[in-house]
Amino acid sequence: MKANQISISELTIYSGKNIYSHKPVMKMTVDIGAYGDIPTKDIPMFNDKLLSLLPGLRKNCCGLGYEGGFLDRLREGTYLGHVLEHVILEMQYVLGYEVSFGRTRTITAPSLYYLVYEYQNEVCGQECAKVAVFILNHLICGDDIRIGEFMDYLRKISAEAELGPSTAAIVDEAKKRGIPVTRIGHESLVRLGYGKNSRLVESTLTDATACVCADISSNKQLSKYLLGEHRIPVPYGKVVYSEISALMAANQIGTPVVVKPLDSNQGKGVRLNLTSPGEIREAFSRASKYSKGVIIEQFVKGDDYRVLVVGDAVRAVARRVPACVTGDGAHTVRELVDIVNEDPNRGEKHEKPLTRIRLDDVAEALLKKQDMTPETVVPSGVTVQLRQNGNISTGGTAVDCTDIIHPDNADLAVCAAGALGIDIAGIDIVTEDISKSILDTGGVIVEVNTAPGIRMHLYPSVGQPRNVAKDIVDFLFPSASSVRLPIVSVTGTNGKTTVARLIQHVLMTTGMTVGLTSTGGTFIGKKCIARGDNSGPLSARSLLSNKAIDAAVLETARGGIVREGLGYEAADVGVITNITEDHLGLDGVSTLDDLVYVKSLVAEAVREDGAAVLNALDPTTPAVLKRIKARPILFYNDMKADAQFTRLGCVRVYNDGGWIRIRDGRETYNVAHVREIPITLGGAIGCNIDNALAAAAALYGLGIPATQIKAGLMSFTDNAGRFELYDCRGVTVMLDYGHNPAGYETVLGACKNLEHRRLVGIIGMPGDRRDADIRAVGEMSGKTFDRILVKEDTDKRGREKGEVARLLCDAVLAAGFPPSQAAVVEDELEALKKAIAESKEGDLIVVFYEKLSRLQKFLTEAGAQKQYAPANNRVLASV
Incomplete structure (x- = not known):
């Protein structure tokens, strides 16, 4: 490829709903080279040659919204990335695919672009992109192109992929x-x-x-x-394995006979109504090419019927008519076959309602029996048989x-x-x-x-x-129930794992076998079938293919949505717990508005009769509400806000003086008091009250009764890695996956409600977070903890060793934290061991972990007892 020409660097396929479209699309990254800032009107003869190759481009609307808009853009001078998008779509349209959506954006000016375009046939979409690049590269060099050959190729491979x-x-x-x-x-x-x-x-x-x-x-x-x-x-017959046996069987059965392979299909090797030894020998030879055994069977006179x-x-029921042509006194058999094959309903194989008739050796042998050849002119009205069997695959009707x-x-x-x-x-x-x-x-x-x-x-x-x-x-x-599998998709910045686990648990109490994908793994019921972070679309698709499940709860992370779209077609309930600044600067998500755009997809991809569960107090919710079509269910943890949502007329799930209530029109249902819900630690963990509200809203959206929701929320105790408490000889250890400023703020706020002598923090941050986020966590920690141990994740995510720890330490000390009470212990397990060794009874150690299982194993082996409530009910604040 010449340096001044277009090159493809990446092609990504989004087969399901995605952030660009609810239809399947492909995203192609291209480098336009030296033509990045050269408009098409300045490329000699480019526009004229392009329109002569693809005249349908003259009618493209483009973003101008009227027929011929793209033609105006060409004349004014548009850029090759934009032209490439239209050429790919136009070629697919010419091939018979109704595609229209496309978008082109600059990545790095002037030459690096990405373009997104709709497709229906995956192979066609990919190959059209490659052919379009090839064509444009030749046009910018002034070369002529014979597009017919390309379209024939695309038509062939597209048909094969259907x-x-x-x-x-x-x-x-x-x-x-x-x-x-x-x-x-x-x-x-x-x-x-x-x-x-x-x-x-x-x-x-x-x-x-x-x-x-x-x-x-x-x-x-x-x-x-x-x-x-x-x-x-059934017709009487015998299986034979030699020519002489075939003749003997035919003599015993009595002619005429049928000769066919023992195990073949689509009429391959079948010959009917045979009487002479020569015909039987020839038919045996042909049938034995398809099977070792050959059936010789009595011929029953009649028509061939297929009963489904x-x-x-x-x-x-259909009567199958073998392939044939009828003469007109002017055309040969070959010409008549060509005329029949011009029918647009006939294809090469199975891609059309009918299959083209083939003048092969089988047809020629049958013509010979009729004293004809392919070059015989057939008298008017005379029907010429070209097959004995009526299979559609051999040209029959x-x-x-x-x-x-x-x-x-x-x-x-x-x-x-x-x-x-x-x-x-x-x-x-x-x-x-x-x-x-x-x-x-x-x-x-x-x-x-x-x-x-x-x-x-x-x-x-x-x-x-x-x-x-x-x-x-x-x-x-x-039945209607067999068509539908209840699906709940949960996203958000914080709380989505806990909410997903809560929903799964409550559904399981109804007797369902519920699958769960999450950052903690994939589960069928309580059994983990795949470890690791399984919050992406591949994990969702894998779970939904499992025939063991009655329902699915899918934790749906931002990264997978951006990179691959959703792993399901539509959910019954989509939940957005909250949206705050997190992961910004990754995968093209640079602002909070970008993040809202991405995560809104979970609320958009809900069945028309489903529900979108949203946090009423989240500042981004009004923007999300504008994007959804499903029924909204709002949840909130502050009755002061109740009045502003009453007028919306939607279902509301809220905390009213410690009671979780559901208000649907004129009906109000009491679910449970937050003190009865173990994961709230007697109401001390505010974020888990939010999570319980979100889960209750989702379950109500699925039609689960309030009494069942209550029973499930009250019996859920195992929330591994989320405010997970251990009593280690009077020292309380809390494990939590806070990994952004909002997560730290939630955990530290909860710790203030738990009685402790000293608050010890083992802090760290993933390396792919912004410096500002890491510093914010360090400053927050410096203002809250009495003792801080800074650790580093083993996966640096692009950072140099020690870089995150230095940023955290600098921010901790800048907050006025005593240097003598801060230390760096890079390995989080060693940091926990050190913290426990230094602590005294009544201390609370909080570990913001990277790898949960090794910490759990250590605590268990050290004799620590897992707690489902604070030791000795040490709660300072409750509802």
């Missing part, structure tokens, strides 16, 4: 009823729904079909044996016969699917008239197919289309 028509139809039906869809890989495997009711579907093969059943159905002779046991009419069984009912199937035939089809244990099956019946019972006419069931294609029923060439995709989704999700 879901098959059967899967796509099922996915569309699932989306209509709000069932989340997750595509797994780039094939046609999808997951419908979340948790215990989720279903894996590939084409029409579901996870309910046992492997042994699928194997049996692919073995045609074994299938016939099982069907015969159920007294279902879903569950215990027939949902559609279908005639809907659903309304005329005889009840006996429908019952036999359902029985056949049940005999093989297949929930969605394609039953192939050969009979002269499907409206008459095959028990009377001599018709037979020739095959039972797993993963039957449904194109012929969705798009019959003749007759009424049947929406069998709806039937399949109804079968997979038979």
Whole structure:
């Protein structure tokens, strides 16, 4: 790549709701090189060549809001980053994708940009970006481009990346009823729904079909044996493994016969109505290419019908018509095939309702039997057969016969699917008239197919289309409760882990198996299945795929939202505990307004009938309220503010003289007194009163009764790493994950309400925080603690060793703290050991930890007793 040309440095895919759009988008970072500050009007012939390649750009609205706005921008002189965005969108549009959203922003002037653009087909979106860069690089150099070749390539790879028509139809039906869809890989495997009711579907093969059943159905002779046991009419046949055995079997059965592979599909290697030894030899040779075993079976005269069984009912019936052409007296067979294949409904494989007819050796062999070649001019009105089997995949068409199937035939089809244990099956019946019972006419069931294609029923060439995709989704999700998995997503600067744990615990008391993702790990009930910080979208997606869960509570951190978007489609309840300045300067989040924009996504991505739980006293809440569509539920810990929220008419959850109450319209429910909630330490921990309020609001939003909320809040005691107390021979140790100024302020405020002789702090801060935040924590600590030990995190997050400790120490001393009472002990465990060794009975040691488990292990091994309330009820202030 020349230095003055465009280059791609990064391409990120956001498959779900994200901070740029609620639709899937891609974010591409590009360097425009020397053309960063050169407008398009100053690049010779650029505009003219671009518009000749993609004339549809003339109609693009751009940000000007009217058709032709982009054309005006080109003439005025816009920049290549902006042009690149429009070219990517236009190419996708030409390929048939309805995409329109795009945004281009400067990262570093004049040449470094990021651009965000909508996509529907992931492979197409990626490849269009690469092709667009290639095209623009040639245009700025004055080179000519043959865009047709590029579009042919993009059209081909896009078609290959699409879901098959059967899967796509099922996915569309699932989306209509709000069932989340997750595509797994780039094939046609999808997951419908979340948790215990989720279903894996590939084409029409579901996870309910046992492997042994699928194997049996692919073995045609074994299938016939099982069907015969159920007294279902099947054609007589034998399995052979040599040409001579094939001839002997045909002689024994009696011609005409059918020759087909023992285990193949889509009509591969199948030959019908064979009478001569030569035909049988040739057919055996062809069939043996697809399977070691070959079936020789009696030929039953009649039409080929496909009966679709879903569950215990027939949902559609189609007569399959083999690929053929009809002469006009002017065109050859080859020309007639080309004319038929011009039908836009015909594709190369399964991407269209029909498949193109192929003039291959199978077709030529059949032409030979009709005394024709591909170059024969066909007389007017004469039909030329090009396939014996009616499979849509070999160019056949279908005639809907659903309304005329005889009840006996429908019952036999359902029985056949049940005999093989297949929930969605394609039953192939050969009979002269499907409206008459095959028990009377001599018709037979020739095959039972797993993963039957449904194109012929969705798009019959003749007759009424049947929406069998709806039937399949109804079968997979038979009730309203099976469609929905309760999901609560919790974000905020502080308190989100505790709130998420509280919600999980209360839901578990109702008998649910509840999954939780959090900074402390991923849990199914109380069992940790993945350790570490699991508050990002990958962890959310992983949990939601677990069939053990009845509900999910997702702690949703800022970083994952920015980098990858959300890991779920929509929540029933979105909770924002608070939004304060934290993590600023990371991932492009520089201001509090930026942070509000990011975290608001959790409240925006809520079902229309769901709820957004917001902190009424948080200064950012009015801005969030403007962005949400769901019902707001406000919580607050100050009755003085009650009057200002009454007029909003929304549900309110508040602290009224120590009582948590819920007011919904004219109804008021008493939940619990804060002193009864263990994590508030008798009302001393104000932030945990806030957290209990937020959890109660979320649970009410899910429809949990106030009595159940009370029972759950009162029984929740294990909040590991959050105000976690240990009694170590009269010295109290508190472990907490305060990692920003707001978190420190909350913990230090709570400590003032706990009786202590001395307050000892083991303080530290993550290295990715701003210097100002680190100094603020140091100053706050210097004004509060009696003894301070400064430690450093093992993960420096880009800082030099000792850098954070120096910033903290300087701020502690600048606050007037006695130098003799401050020390640096870099390892937090060693700092705890030192603090305990120096302390006397009645001291309170607060550790702002990085790694919780090693501190817990040390305290347990040292004989410290975990406390669920302050030792000896040492509470100075309570509600």
